[in-house]
Amino acid sequence: MNIVNRDPKTDDLPELLHQLEGEFSRILNRFQIPPQDAEDIVQDLVVLFLTKRNEIESPAAWLAGTLRMRCILFWRTRRRRIMESIDEGLLQELATPGELSQNRDDVSRDLSSAIRHLPQRCQSLLRLRYGLDCDMPEIAKKLGYSATSVRKIASRCLSALTGQILSTAQPLEAAK
Amino acid sequence: MIGPHEFSTAACDLESALVERFGDGDVTPAERLLVLNHLLGGCESCKRALRGRFQLLEERSDSTFSMQRVLANVADLEQRLAAERHTAEEHWTDFQRHPPQRQWTLLRNSARFDTWAFAELLLEAGWAAVYDDPHAALEYNRMALAVAERIAPHDYGRSSGFDLRARAWGRVANSLRATSDLTGAEAALASAAEHLEQGSGEPLGEAEFLYFKASLRRAQRRFDEALAAVRESRSIYRMIQDPHLEGRSMLCEAMIHDLRGDLEQACEVSRLAVAQVDPRRDGRLALAARHNVVWFLMAAGRASDAMRELADLRPLYHAYGDRMNLLRLQWMEARILRLQGDLPAAEARFREAHTGFVEAEIPYEAATVALDLAVLFAESGRTQELKPLAADLVAVFHRLGVAREACAALMVFEGAARAEAVTVSLLRRLGDYLQKVRTQPDLRFDAES
Numbered sequence: 001m002n003i004v005n006r007d008p009k010t011d012d013l014p015e016l017l018h019q020l021e022g023e024f025s026r027i028l029n030r031f032q033i034p035p036q037d038a039e040d041i042v043q044d045l046v047v048l049f050l051t052k053r054n055e056i057e058s059p060a061a062w063l064a065g066t067l068r069m070r071c072i073l074f075w076r077t078r079r080r081r082i083m084e085s086i087d088e089g090l091l092q093e094l095a096t097p098g099e100l101s102q103n104r105d106d107v108s109r110d111l112s113s114a115i116r117h118l119p120q121r122c123q124s125l126l127r128l129r130y131g132l133d134c135d136m137p138e139i140a141k142k143l144g145y146s147a148t149s150v151r152k153i154a155s156r157c158l159s160a161l162t163g164q165i166l167s168t169a170q171p172l173e174a175a176k
Numbered sequence: 177m178i179g180p181h182e183f184s185t186a187a188c189d190l191e192s193a194l195v196e197r198f199g200d201g202d203v204t205p206a207e208r209l210l211v212l213n214h215l216l217g218g219c220e221s222c223k224r225a226l227r228g229r230f231q232l233l234e235e236r237s238d239s240t241f242s243m244q245r246v247l248a249n250v251a252d253l254e255q256r257l258a259a260e261r262h263t264a265e266e267h268w269t270d271f272q273r274h275p276p277q278r279q280w281t282l283l284r285n286s287a288r289f290d291t292w293a294f295a296e297l298l299l300e301a302g303w304a305a306v307y308d309d310p311h312a313a314l315e316y317n318r319m320a321l322a323v324a325e326r327i328a329p330h331d332y333g334r335s336s337g338f339d340l341r342a343r344a345w346g347r348v349a350n351s352l353r354a355t356s357d358l359t360g361a362e363a364a365l366a367s368a369a370e371h372l373e374q375g376s377g378e379p380l381g382e383a384e385f386l387y388f389k390a391s392l393r394r395a396q397r398r399f400d401e402a403l404a405a406v407r408e409s410r411s412i413y414r415m416i417q418d419p420h421l422e423g424r425s426m427l428c429e430a431m432i433h434d435l436r437g438d439l440e441q442a443c444e445v446s447r448l449a450v451a452q453v454d455p456r457r458d459g460r461l462a463l464a465a466r467h468n469v470v471w472f473l474m475a476a477g478r479a480s481d482a483m484r485e486l487a488d489l490r491p492l493y494h495a496y497g498d499r500m501n502l503l504r505l506q507w508m509e510a511r512i513l514r515l516q517g518d519l520p521a522a523e524a525r526f527r528e529a530h531t532g533f534v535e536a537e538i539p540y541e542a543a544t545v546a547l548d549l550a551v552l553f554a555e556s557g558r559t560q561e562l563k564p565l566a567a568d569l570v571a572v573f574h575r576l577g578v579a580r581e582a583c584a585a586l587m588v589f590e591g592a593a594r595a596e597a598v599t600v601s602l603l604r605r606l607g608d609y610l611q612k613v614r615t616q617p618d619l620r621f622d623a624e625s
Binding site for chain 1: 200208212226239241242243245246247254292296333334376377379382412415416417420421
């Protein structure tokens, strides 16, 4: 059987959590979790523990390990949302018809400038995506990637582009 | 929220709340364009505000929380879960008395089963059944999935409903694999992955998914992917200090080494797994670990060592009495006896195992054992006996609805048996082909190559 037969009544959860408080703080600080999000993350962690407690062999190790994973997930979600906002914005802007063409030209120029600072592989991929309006299967075909790997590569390239757009190091050409 | 330790956008004319919503993906298309253009326009303060949400920065501030408040906030859920577990146990006693059809009716008609605790009991039952009766395991796991899909995703904390669905889909995938339905298993595993993506990132769920993925890739003979997945699952189990479950993953890893032809590595990893798997937590898994050590010794041609280890182990198979494990025991004994040159005893065991796999409707195992028997006949020059064996096998494959090309391959075998032209080489090629056709149902058997 997969379940660790532990009587939940004999587990002193408050005591265990208080013992781990310092470790939790260290993990949250290491991952620079904003104070207003830290308590939510710890609460989600304890809720998860309650739903899984019958299967957990080493509660302290599970709690610390899961907290680390939750912190990674927290940052991954945040990053993904920004990346998606920028990606959707760019697709939307570059697809906007005629009357806003001056603005679109500016965006195109800024985008080209940002893309030029990225690795060659990302330059090709992003030019197909934003310049030629190719979808993922078309990009995979043109660049010789498999359907599964093109998504991962595209995600890395979009991350690099987002980093570039948000960076201060490289001023964009059409900065107004 | 952009918090006090993050940057504000005070230096520019764009509202910080709008930039914050842009970071959360919570903006209208017009707002999205406005912020994007603003960023491309070079606003340093807005870029810095979003950079703080995009990457770890040098600036640090303490992350504080109140454990007292956390405990107070989860107290209700803790009580609710405890009460649900108690009630679920009561329902379970009654539920088990019914046949599956009636159980489905009960599940469909009553909301009293729609709890996390009842889904857990179904998953446990499915796990326990997978050794003995993968079809029954599949049934329990599908029931658990039905319950999980009726529970709201956020009913037991943020995203944990997705975890439960992912887990149920993973178990469905695993039991489908155990019934040799690798196509179905692949689809179910993809559903598990989709739900996991939306889930909490809880490590036990992640590691179990990776373990099932490795088991499926192993069955599909995609060994590099299988090894990568199983090692990832091992590292998660190590992180949360669960040596028993890491041992389970090691068991899977040993089988991958075996299929790659690295018997020495398979035997070594298998012995390490035996040391880690805790028989008190899962006696059947502990038996499986020791079974595999014997199997690898047999496969390495060390018949005496295998028989010696098996002597200690045999009572355990009978103690558990699981049909599938007993069939695997018979199959392994048959192969060891053949190695030792005791052909009559080997034949008897092969026949018992073959009949058992046919009755359990596990077609590819049934066919592989039959081919072992056929090799024994061919090597002994008993060509007449190959004819009924081949004819029976073709009939079984047709009856169980096995892929057309696999049936066609067995018809080649039947034709060769009728013509008394079966060779050991043909049988070995058929054996290899049957391993591959499980995952490539359109693959044709080339009788000539």
